[in-house]
Structure formats: C-alpha cells, structure tokens
Amino acid sequence: MALTQERRLVTPIPGPASQALMARKHAAVPAAVATTMPVFAAEASGGIVKDVDGNQLIDLGSGIAVTTVGVSAPRVVDAVAAQAAAYTHTCFMVTPYEPYVAVAEALNRLTPGDHEKRTALFNSGAEAVENAVKIARAHTGRQAVVVFDHAYHGRTNLTMAMTAKSMPYKHGFGPFSPEVYRAPMSYPFRDGIKDGRLAAERALDVIDKQVGAANLAAVVIEPIQGEGGFVVPAEGFLAAIAQWCTENGVVFVADEVQSGFGRTGAMYACEHEGVVPDLVVTAKGVADGLPLSAVTGRAAIMDAAHASGLGGTYGGNPLACAAALATIEILEAEGLVARAGAIESLMRDRLHRVAADDPRIGDVRGRGAMIAIELVDAAGEPDAALAKRLASACHTEGVIILTCGTWGNVIRFLPPLTISDALLHEALDVLTTALQEA
Numbered sequence: 238m239a240l241t242q243e244r245r246l247v248t249p250i251p252g253p254a255s256q257a258l259m260a261r262k263h264a265a266v267p268a269a270v271a272t273t274m275p276v277f278a279a280e281a282s283g284g285i286v287k288d289v290d291g292n293q294l295i296d297l298g299s300g301i302a303v304t305t306v307g308v309s310a311p312r313v314v315d316a317v318a319a320q321a322a323a324y325t326h327t328c329f330m331v332t333p334y335e336p337y338v339a340v341a342e343a344l345n346r347l348t349p350g351d352h353e354k355r356t357a358l359f360n361s362g363a364e365a366v367e368n369a370v371k372i373a374r375a376h377t378g379r380q381a382v383v384v385f386d387h388a389y390h391g392r393t394n395l396t397m398a399m400t401a402k403s404m405p406y407k408h409g410f411g412p413f414s415p416e417v418y419r420a421p422m423s424y425p426f427r428d429g430i431k432d433g434r435l436a437a438e439r440a441l442d443v444i445d446k447q448v449g450a451a452n453l454a455a456v457v458i459e460p461i462q463g464e465g466g467f468v469v470p471a472e473g474f475l476a477a478i479a480q481w482c483t484e485n486g487v488v489f490v491a492d493e494v495q496s497g498f499g500r501t502g503a504m505y506a507c508e509h510e511g512v513v514p515d516l517v518v519t520a521k522g523v524a525d526g527l528p529l530s531a532v533t534g535r536a537a538i539m540d541a542a543h544a545s546g547l548g549g550t551y552g553g554n555p556l557a558c559a560a561a562l563a564t565i566e567i568l569e570a571e572g573l574v575a576r577a578g579a580i581e582s583l584m585r586d587r588l589h590r591v592a593a594d595d596p597r598i599g600d601v602r603g604r605g606a607m608i609a610i611e612l613v614d615a616a617g618e619p620d621a622a623l624a625k626r627l628a629s630a631c632h633t634e635g636v637i638i639l640t641c642g643t644w645g646n647v648i649r650f651l652p653p654l655t656i657s658d659a660l661l662h663e664a665l666d667v668l669t670t671a672l673q674e675a
C-alpha cells in the first residue's frame with residue numbers, strides 16, 4: 238500500500254522495535270554485515286521508508302542507487318506478481334524464456350551506440366563486472382586489466398582486486414586476483430587538473446609503462462565514481478582513454494552499475510561525454526530492487542566467449558526480468574531521465590547556497606540525481622568526522638543519507654527520481670540545519 242509521502246517521527250530514532258530487532262541482528266548476523274541506519278524497514282514506497290516503529294523517513298539513498306523509479310513502483314509490483322504466478326524459475330540455460338530476451342533487446346537499444354550488440358544477464362554488479370573481464374579476455378587473448386584510483390567494482394575476489402579502498406572492502410581478505418593494475422583517476426577537486434586530456438595523458442603514461450597495451454585486455458572505469466566519492470572526471474578524460482583503447486585493441490568497459498539507468502540525467506553517464514564504450518555494465522537501477530545485472534556490448538566482443546562459457550543458475554531470473562521491463566516502461570513513460578536533470582538543478586542550487594556560507598563544503602559535484610558534497614577542514618583536508626556527524630544527525634531527524642569517498646568525507650545524495658520537490662526541499666532543510674549544528 239502506498240505510504241503518504243511525508244516525513245513523520247513518532248519515536249526517537251531508533252525506536253524500541255528497531256532496537257529489539259537490532260539486538261536480534263547482533264545475535265544472528267555477523268557484525269561484518271553492517272547497516273547505515275539504526276532502524277529496520279517495515280514498508281517503503283516512493284521517496285519514503287517507514288520503519289517498524291512507525292517513523293517515516295525521507296529516502297535520499299534509494300537503497301544505494303537502486304530504486305530509481307521509486308521503491309515498490311506499482312507497475313513493477315504487478316509485473317513481478319504476474320510473473321511469479323506464471324513461473325518463478327526454469328533457468329535460462331535449461332528452458333529459456335522470453336522476458337530475458339526482451340531485457341537483452343531493451344538494453345541493446347538503451348545503451349550508448351547504434352552498433353550491433355548483445356547482452357548477457359547476471360545477478361549482481363560484481364558478477365557482471367567479472368563477466369565483462371572474462372569477455373574482454375576471451376576477445377583479446379590478453380590478461381591484464383586496468384582500473385583507477387578510488388574505484389569500486391564489488392566484493393568478489395576479482396572485483397576486490399579491482400576496488401581501490403582497503404578498509405572495509407579488502408582488508409584481511411587477500412590474496413587478490415592477479416593482473417589487475419591501477420592508474421591515476423581524474424579527480425579535479427583533489428588533483429587540480431581541470432583539463433581531462435592532461436589527466437588522461439598522465440594515466441595513459443602509467444598504463445603504457447607499467448602494463449603495456451599488448452598485454453592489456455580491458456580498461457574498466459566508472460564514468461562517475463560511486464563509492465570512491467562521486468568523482469566526476471575532468472571533461473575529455475573518458476573520451477581520451479576510450480580513444481586510446483580503440484587505437485590499441487583494448488576493450489573499454491564502462492562500469493555504470495551506480496551511474497547508469499537514468500540516474501545522472503542521461504540513460505548512461507558516459508553519454509554526457511559522447512563516449513561509446515565497447516562493453517557497458519548495468520545493475521542496481523535496472524530492476525527496482527530485484528537482483529539483476531547485465532553486460533551489454535559490441536556483438537563481435539560479446540560473441541568471443543565459447544558456448545556455455547557465460548551464465549549461472551539465476552542470471553536473468555524471470556522475476557527480475559519482469560521488474561526490469563516494468564522499470565524501463567516507467568522510466569520512459571514518465572520522462573524520469575529528464576526528471577533527474579531537474580533534481581540536479583534543485584539540489585545544486587540549494588547546496589551551492591549552503592556552500593557559499595560554509596567553507597567546510599569544499600566541493601559540490603555530480604550529475605542528475607547523483608550529487609555529493611565533499612567536506613573538508615580548515616586546511617582543505619578531508620573531514621570524515623564531520624561527514625559522520627552530519628549523516629548521523631540527518632538519520633536522527635528522519636532523512637536517509639549515505640557517505641562515501643576514499644577518505645569517508647563525502648555525503649552523497651541518490652534520491653529516487655520520483656521524489657517530489659517538496660520532500661527534497663525538506664530533506665535539504667534538515668541537512669542545512671544539521672550542518673550548522675555539526
């Protein structure tokens with residue numbers, strides 16, 4: 238049932254029912270599976286999450302960039318229910334079904350470029366990234382993979398190797414997969430290089446000298462980095478790297494797990510720079526919360542892996558495919574990609590006004606409904622403690638916000654694209670007050 242789209246606090250956060258559940262969690266779930274919020278969800282719809290104590294929270298996280306069309310969008314719920322009644326699973330590798338093919342066709346249409354494409358479906362972002370690497374290796378006959386500083390690609394063994402940050406993602410979990418090399422990212426706020434082509438030259442020099450194009454299967458990059466701090470590379474960086482890949486027979490892979498699917502005001506973030514990747518990785522926002530991910534790319538590359546070389550028991554599960562098809566319908570019918578642009582204008586305007594009076598906001602950046610503020614101390618150094626205090630104050634006031642960044646000093650905003658301007662303004666009012674008091 239749809240919730241009223243309003244913030245309402247009826248107990249302190251966390252309330253007694255959440256506290257009791259948290260005690261059960263501590264006894265039953267390893268501490269390594271940590272939670273951002275101290276409350277347990279009971280219901281959610283649109284831009285509101287209601288907790289087990291009856292508090293209604295404004296959702297500026299979308300379950301980490303997943304519920305782009307609004308959590309439990311009615312059309313998605315109906316499509317999943319109908320699909321569940323028809324069949325929950327047959328395994329596409331045993332008895333294939335039409336919704337998988339329909340999702341592949343849709344992603345072939347929606348991803349950048351009008352070349353011939355193929356799509357393979359998986360379950361999680363990390364699994365899809367791993368498969369993009371497998372495909373690139375099969376196509377090139379080479380092994381090395383280049384990733385970037387601050388990158389996040391997942392928590393499986395290969396994607397831990399590809400992820401930059403040690404704590405909490407990698408610490409104590411090695412050894413990691415070999416043949417993964419790291420190049421400097423373009424991070425204009427921190428490296429001061431505003432010309433993307435210069436930043437690319439720096440990265441390509443490292444790649445050339447330390448890896449060598451002849452050994453390199455793929456360059457994997459987030460067009461806007463997610464967990465690493467919503468880092469938007471300087472204009473021209475992505476295009477220069479992509480061009481070098483084309484000239485050297487290296488597969489250019491855009492990991493659009495967080496930045497894709499309408500989130501940034503384009504269907505895929507690399508479109509803002511006119512970049513057409515060889516392979517695109519999609520997950521998160523594609524299926525409104527059902528586990529689905531995809532690798533989409535040039536037919537010649539995607540078809541390089543041998544028959545039965547790709548797959549998995551659940552990849553492209555029919556319920557997730559039904560959810561994806563409904564999600565795509567909603568995105569297109571409701572013009573939500575354009576709505577992300579309007580959210581960007583509203584948020585930038587508000588955040589720049591706060592930043593003008595508060596030097597602790599070092600940078601306001603991002604695109605569409607993927608916006609962040611980077612918090613710094615008086616010396617311009619990352620201020621993770623402030624980010625923590627601010628996030629916690631917002632949580633207590635009933636606003637779900639997330640932190641990110643290599644130094645943990647970035648507050649990121651990922652509202653559902655269906656959220657009202659009124660809820661956004663209210664959440665930003667809470668943030669503004671919390672910042673004044675932090």
Ligand SMILES: Cc1ncc(COP(=O)(O)O)c(C=O)c1O
Nearest residue numbers: 361362363389390391463494495
């Ligand atoms: C850019 C990027 N790649 C990969 C992943 C991993 O996705 P998953 O958590 O679904 O495995 C994430 C998750 O946050 C991500 O942001």
